[in-house]
Amino acid sequence: MTYRAHYSEGRIAKLLGALPPAPPAWVEAAQELPAAYQAMDGMAARAGAAQEFQAEIVADLAKLEITEPGTEQAQRESNGNVATPGGTE
Amino acid sequence: MSLGLLADADLVARCREGDQHAWNELVNRFSRYVYAITSRIYRLGQHDAEDVFQEVFARTYERLDELRDDEAIRPWIATLTRRLCVDRLRSAAREQPMDEPIDHGEADDAIEMLDEALAVHEGLKTLPEHCGEVLDRFFARDESYRTIGEALDLPAGTIASRISRCLGKLKGQLEGRKPRFQPSRDRNESQVG
Numbered sequence: 001m002t003y004r005a006h007y008s009e010g011r012i013a014k015l016l017g018a019l020p021p022a023p024p025a026w027v028e029a030a031q032e033l034p035a036a037y038q039a040m041d042g043m044a045a046r047a048g049a050a051q052e053f054q055a056e057i058v059a060d061l062a063k064l065e066i067t068e069p070g071t072e073q074a075q076r077e078s079n080g081n082v083a084t085p086g087g088t089e
Numbered sequence: 090m091s092l093g094l095l096a097d098a099d100l101v102a103r104c105r106e107g108d109q110h111a112w113n114e115l116v117n118r119f120s121r122y123v124y125a126i127t128s129r130i131y132r133l134g135q136h137d138a139e140d141v142f143q144e145v146f147a148r149t150y151e152r153l154d155e156l157r158d159d160e161a162i163r164p165w166i167a168t169l170t171r172r173l174c175v176d177r178l179r180s181a182a183r184e185q186p187m188d189e190p191i192d193h194g195e196a197d198d199a200i201e202m203l204d205e206a207l208a209v210h211e212g213l214k215t216l217p218e219h220c221g222e223v224l225d226r227f228f229a230r231d232e233s234y235r236t237i238g239e240a241l242d243l244p245a246g247t248i249a250s251r252i253s254r255c256l257g258k259l260k261g262q263l264e265g266r267k268p269r270f271q272p273s274r275d276r277n278e279s280q281v282g
Contacts, residue, residue: 012209012256015209015210019210022124031112037150
């Protein structure tokens with residue numbers, strides 16, 4: 001079966017005119033979708049790896065129980081338990 | 090075989106395998122169709138039409154693995170495009186009521202005509218290259234004899250006679266071929282999510 005047994009030239013002309021091209025930039029953007037998805041997958045994988053790495057570092061630090069110079073001072077500041085310059089405690 | 094002549098189902102299978110050239114061809118094959126649905130049938134503005142256009146191809150790409158019938162990619166795309174257009178119009182209507190409600194029957198008829206137009210357009214690929222180009226430029230791109238003549242470095246009179254001759258070839262080709270398309274409304278469209 002074809003759509004029609006007989007196509008007039010006028011009908012063909014009308015049908016050809018019914019499908020103008022989409023703007024080339026739209027077509028190009030759609031064609032680049034696979035690359036865009038690949039790039040996003042890559043970023044997600046790197047972000048996942050970075051998170052794992054960060055978690056490992058935090059775990060290592062917790063094991064070491066390191067107290068760095070200034071840590072106690074910072075802790076007091078965050079608690080508001082610190083002398084202001086020129087003030088009294 | 091050239092990708093342009095591959096059946097829809099074979100093209101979808103190649104896309105699923107990650108073939109970038111096949112994806113380019115799939116976008117080329119359906120870009121006019123999606124564009125016509127968004128811009129001519131649902132008359133979306135340029136910005137909304139572009140959003141829907143990109144969304145259609147993004148979802149198509151994401152769901153290639155979920156298609157139940159590769160051959161039904163065209164009606165699948167048609168249904169998806171319609172759905173996204175209607176969503177856009179409804180969303181816009183919440184902010185500003187539409188002048189005319191969406192007439193789904195009218196849209197059905199218009200998409201059926203586009204199905205046929207796509208089949209005719211596909212027929213261009215079977216003609217000699219110079220025929221496909223001159224017919225597409227004149228009828229689909231609405232270029233004048235003069236513009237086409239300048240682009241192809243031919244006199245305008247030659248363009249006119251070439252259009253006539255190529256139209257005759259396309260007519261013969263269409264009338265003699267077997268079906269490759271069925272109207273979208275005749276296909277099972279339930280799988281579009």
